[in-house]
Amino acid sequence: MEPFDLHPHRIRYDNRFVNSPGHRRVRSVAPLPPEKCAYALARYSRSPDSIAESLEWVRSHDSEKFLESYYFQYGHASIADLGHLVLCFEGISELAATEIEDEPLWDGQARSSRYQDFSRCGMVTPPEFDPTQAAVYDGAARKLLAAYQKLHAAALERLREELPRPPEMEGNAYERALRARAFDVARYLLFLGVPTSVGQVTSIRTLEKQIRRLRVSDYAEVREIAREMAEACAAEPDCVWEAGGIREPLAPTLARHVDADEHLRRSREDLRRWVAQNLPPAA
Known part of the structure; x- marks a missing residue:
């Protein structure tokens, strides 16, 4: 038997796409709704099909059902990293903006002071x-x-x-x-009550954690914003780039799974009790 050649420039792939006419190793994909994008790329990793074939599959199958099963029930959390949403917050306080931005895997910009x-x-x-x-x-x-x-x-x-x-x-x-x-x-x-604006781009996974965290905020404004974020995920987008662009809800499945983070709420309450019992009151 001929030994397997591990040299990176001579390795031979058993892949039906490599020698197909017009094959390209790098393929760009136009934007599509976040949950459908997550579904397409998740299926792409779980089948031998090309990305074009995976996209055609997604056109005729239910992305919500897939995410309900694999992400929310089976815990395949990385799937939700594959779809991204843009949300913008207008007329919110600087305090609310700070709470929104306090997310480890967050990309965004606030109104510049x-x-x-x-x-x-x-x-x-x-x-x-x-x-x-x-x-x-x-x-x-x-x-x-x-x-x-x-x-x-x-x-x-x-x-x-x-x-x-x-x-x-x-x-x-x-x-x-x-x-x-x-x-x-x-x-x-400038104080924390000054109105500002924030634009963010996050994965579905990060957005889920963010909304659940904001729903247990100490501040009523922030809790109201969290509720509005979930509503925005379940509704058609307010702004579209092209006439006739995407008009379907961007993350309807996510919107059903963003209850308040009760573990975080209880942790804060426990910490307050410990402080009250063990630290002297401020003078």
């Missing part, structure tokens, strides 16, 4: 506040925003004095650069 003016954006009032608390909060927030605006103007004036425009630099570019430097100074007066 270096390049945008927050002085007229108002504030997000915590829904837990009663009218008296809300009035105190409103007054403090307005003072901070006024101070932020004043500090930005002062920093901008000082920067113009200290850093005159180089002859080779256009006036608009110079002003943008100085304004950004001034915002970088003033932004430390």
Whole structure:
């Protein structure tokens, strides 16, 4: 018997696609709904079919049924890493944005406090506040925003004095650069109730963990956002790139499996009890 050749450049593959006409080793796939993408790639790993054949299979089979069985019942968690969703959050507090972003496997961008003016954006009032608390909060927030605006103007004036425009630099570019430097100074007066926006791209698996975590947040705003995230997964997308683009729900199966993370809730309660019993109260 001829010995098997392990040299990487001479290895011979027993694969029906290698010698097929028009075969390419790298194939790109256009975007498709997240759960269907996860189904297609999961099936691709479990069959000898090409990716084109796997996609055709998915067209005529139920991705929800597959995910219910293999991901949620059998625990094949890596399947949910194969489908990704884009969610955007608008008009949320900086506090909520921080909670949303506190996810280990997270990709996203928040509204930049270096390049945008927050002085007229108002504030997000915590829904837990009663009218008296809300009035105190409103007054403090307005003072901070006024101070932020004043500090930005002062920093901008000082920067113009200290850093005159180089002859080779256009006036608009110079002003943008100085304004950004001034915002970088003033932004430390912004508080956690300032409205902001966040855009994120996550896998179905990460999104499931994120929603379950946010549902046990200490903050009512964050819990409401978690509920809206689940609703968004079960609904048609609000924004599409092309007319006639994807109009089906992006992650309807996921939306049925995002109950509150009770283990996390109990862990926090246990920690609070331990602190109350073992650490002295703050002076």
